[in-house]
Amino acid sequence: MSSRKLFSMLMSLVILASLLVGCQPAAPQAPAAPPTQAPAAQEPAAPAPAEKPAEIVIGVYEPMSGAQAAGGQQTMQGVNLAYEQKKEVLGVPIKMVLVDNRSDKAEAATAMTRLINQEKAIAVVGSYGSSNSMAGGEVSEKAGIPVMGCSPTNPLVTQGKHYYFRACFIDPFQGRVMAKYAVENGIKKVAIIQNISQDYSVGLAAFFKQSWNELTGSMDGIVSETSYQDGDQDFTAQLGAIGDAEAIYAPGYFGDAALLIKQAREMGFKGLFMGSDAWEAPELVSIGGPATEGAVFSSHYSAEAATTPASKPFVEAFQAKYNEVPSAMAALGYDAYMLVIDAIERANSFDPKAIRDAMAATKDFPGVTGSITINENGDAVKDAVVLVVKDGEFKYLSTVKP
Amino acid sequence: MTFDQLLQNLANGISLGALYALIAIGYTMVYGILRLINFAHGDIVMIGAYAAFYGVAMFILPWWISFPLAILLTTGLGMIIERVAYRPLREYPRINLFTSAVAVSFLLENLANVIFGGRPKAFERPAFMNEMITIGNTQVVSYTPFIIITAVVLFGGLLYIVNRTKVGMAMRALSKDIEATGLMGINTDRIILFSFMLGSALAAAGGILWATKFPQINPWMGVMPGLKAFIAAVLGGIGNITGAVIGGFLLGLTEIMVVAFFPSLSGYRDAFAYTILILLLLFRPTGIMGEMQAEKV
Numbered sequence A: 001m002s003s004r005k006l007f008s009m010l011m012s013l014v015i016l017a018s019l020l021v022g023c024q025p026a027a028p029q030a031p032a033a034p035p036t037q038a039p040a041a042q043e044p045a046a047p048a049p050a051e052k053p054a055e056i057v058i059g060v061y062e063p064m065s066g067a068q069a070a071g072g073q074q075t076m077q078g079v080n081l082a083y084e085q086k087k088e089v090l091g092v093p094i095k096m097v098l099v100d101n102r103s104d105k106a107e108a109a110t111a112m113t114r115l116i117n118q119e120k121a122i123a124v125v126g127s128y129g130s131s132n133s134m135a136g137g138e139v140s141e142k143a144g145i146p147v148m149g150c151s152p153t154n155p156l157v158t159q160g161k162h163y164y165f166r167a168c169f170i171d172p173f174q175g176r177v178m179a180k181y182a183v184e185n186g187i188k189k190v191a192i193i194q195n196i197s198q199d200y201s202v203g204l205a206a207f208f209k210q211s212w213n214e215l216t217g218s219m220d221g222i223v224s225e226t227s228y229q230d231g232d233q234d235f236t237a238q239l240g241a242i243g244d245a246e247a248i249y250a251p252g253y254f255g256d257a258a259l260l261i262k263q264a265r266e267m268g269f270k271g272l273f274m275g276s277d278a279w280e281a282p283e284l285v286s287i288g289g290p291a292t293e294g295a296v297f298s299s300h301y302s303a304e305a306a307t308t309p310a311s312k313p314f315v316e317a318f319q320a321k322y323n324e325v326p327s328a329m330a331a332l333g334y335d336a337y338m339l340v341i342d343a344i345e346r347a348n349s350f351d352p353k354a355i356r357d358a359m360a361a362t363k364d365f366p367g368v369t370g371s372i373t374i375n376e377n378g379d380a381v382k383d384a385v386v387l388v389v390k391d392g393e394f395k396y397l398s399t400v401k402p
Numbered sequence B: 001m002t003f004d005q006l007l008q009n010l011a012n013g014i015s016l017g018a019l020y021a022l023i024a025i026g027y028t029m030v031y032g033i034l035r036l037i038n039f040a041h042g043d044i045v046m047i048g049a050y051a052a053f054y055g056v057a058m059f060i061l062p063w064w065i066s067f068p069l070a071i072l073l074t075t076g077l078g079m080i081i082e083r084v085a086y087r088p089l090r091e092y093p094r095i096n097l098f099t100s101a102v103a104v105s106f107l108l109e110n111l112a113n114v115i116f117g118g119r120p121k122a123f124e125r126p127a128f129m130n131e132m133i134t135i136g137n138t139q140v141v142s143y144t145p146f147i148i149i150t151a152v153v154l155f156g157g158l159l160y161i162v163n164r165t166k167v168g169m170a171m172r173a174l175s176k177d178i179e180a181t182g183l184m185g186i187n188t189d190r191i192i193l194f195s196f197m198l199g200s201a202l203a204a205a206g207g208i209l210w211a212t213k214f215p216q217i218n219p220w221m222g223v224m225p226g227l228k229a230f231i232a233a234v235l236g237g238i239g240n241i242t243g244a245v246i247g248g249f250l251l252g253l254t255e256i257m258v259v260a261f262f263p264s265l266s267g268y269r270d271a272f273a274y275t276i277l278i279l280l281l282l283f284r285p286t287g288i289m290g291e292m293q294a295e296k297v
Helices: A003-029 A069-085 A105-118 A130-143 A171-184 A199-216 A236-240 A254-266 A282-292 A311-322 A328-347 A352-360 B003-034 B041-057 B063-089 B094-116 B143-164 B166-176 B178-183 B188-213 B223-236 B241-261 B263-283
Strands: A056-062 A092-100 A123-125 A147-149 A164-166 A190-195 A222-228 A247-249 A272-275 A296-299 A365-367 A370-372 A384-390 A393-400 B132-135 B138-141
Touching (some): A056 A069, A056 A105, A069 A328, A092 A105, A105 A130, A123 A328, A130 A164, A147 A328, A171 A199, A171 A247, A190 A199, A222 B263, A236 B003, A254 A282, A282 A384, A311 A328, B003 B138, B003 B166, B041 B188, B143 B188, B223 B241
Parallel strands (some): A147 A164, A247 A272
Antiparallel strands (some): B132 B138
């Protein structure tokens, strides 16, 4: 073998090795089972009491990387906290398995398949991003595994699904919240910019328009409607078309929104920016900078205006663990996990079908984000809050009832 | 559309086009010499942006040290990739090289995801690139002229190297016939390595400028620019440096103008831009500047 070949082989090894080493710091994202409980779960432990497995698996699929990573990672803060507080159900230890769906529909379906077939999850939590959830939902529906969504708000996530539920409100309501906000604040002309690759964004834009039409009696106030796609970073052309709009409604994810807001201000737009719950990520402000000051958006929860009894201990525990104020995504992640545990307890069984029935019957669950009752569609009906960016932070503005 | 809006869109289109052009040059140079479509090129763009980001954010270097340093580092990475992933495969069928390029691309993306993290990072623009410039009713930010001027200067420098220096002459010779060039006593390995370095340096510059224009960097940020720059290179006639630049500007302008003139079609922006590309290639299969080449036997 020539020295040249040897050299290149060595270099490849170095790269591979660095990859393996590099993997380790990322691993803690997946909360591994405590070392005491060996992965003996697969085989029914010999003399276990009847029907009582050695451990059960609750799966979580969230975007830990990709365009929605901030949302998934915020959600996981809440899920991890809930897991720490509740590591056992019906006297059986829980093993939580996290699979990254990489903000991608196809990956989300794969992640769900892996959780069900390989990890043998009896219930699943997730996912941030409606499109991810819809893709995962197809898989869980066929397998008959109940899923508790944390923050996917598009109506289609639970529509026609027997096994998909969610801890959050849905977009027809969320769209109305911002349309109402605009009308009440004297906005006469709005431009809508939607992400056409995301069901979430397209749905919200449509619901906003519908509510606008109901509230003002016509569509005249919608001066322009433009779209972009996943991965687009240049919004100047869409912004060039907004004419004399006083406000821009851009119900997309925080990363797109941050760039869009920055570019709009650079092009001399002086009006109001309005958005939706997917704006709630620190990246909105860190990327968008001072241009985001004054932007308003609808969301699920604000620690400032938390009213439920469960909220106070949650905020305290969260601050003790992460040294920051919990976001709406974290609160929903916490609630979603606790809702799964609650359903298992009420079902008094590890049978997915029984858990599903218990989930569907959830009534007045004292969640952090409000009292949660699952309706006949599998959705929670809850208040929304309107938040505003002030001095680089998300501040509570008002609460809107359904 | 008013005249002011047209000017505004022109400014936006040209600055986007300049970025595509810078990245496209790297594709075209490597293709011209090795007949290899270097699919990792877009990811080198990403690495360049991250290197500059860490220089400023972590080591608190001023931009005029951090940016050149990032270009230097990325150039080194380009060298390593050529040495490890491409050179050993050069004598084997072209498809092996191509597969290796795709593998390098995935490797870089996933390494970046593990090392830098999947959450997007905010890229700090140097203050002088953040000034508003108002001309009439058109408003641009000072990074726009900076991007355009840098692109033109780098392009001029590259043309000088390729057309007026000995290395450039060797590069041109290589693009005609590698073996014959070797027989003339030119160290072909060195020249190929040099082209990769040049391409990577330009990609890094493109990545840094991309990040100043769109100040959000993530491990997959190079995928779309890379793909589009590749298309720009094909549009201009792959293998031709001037063609890549023209293709880049054309693509940037088309993308912006399609949306500007037909706002309701904005969701299909790429579909329209690329329909135009297909049509152009149907009528000019070798691209705008490409020349017909006799198949080598």
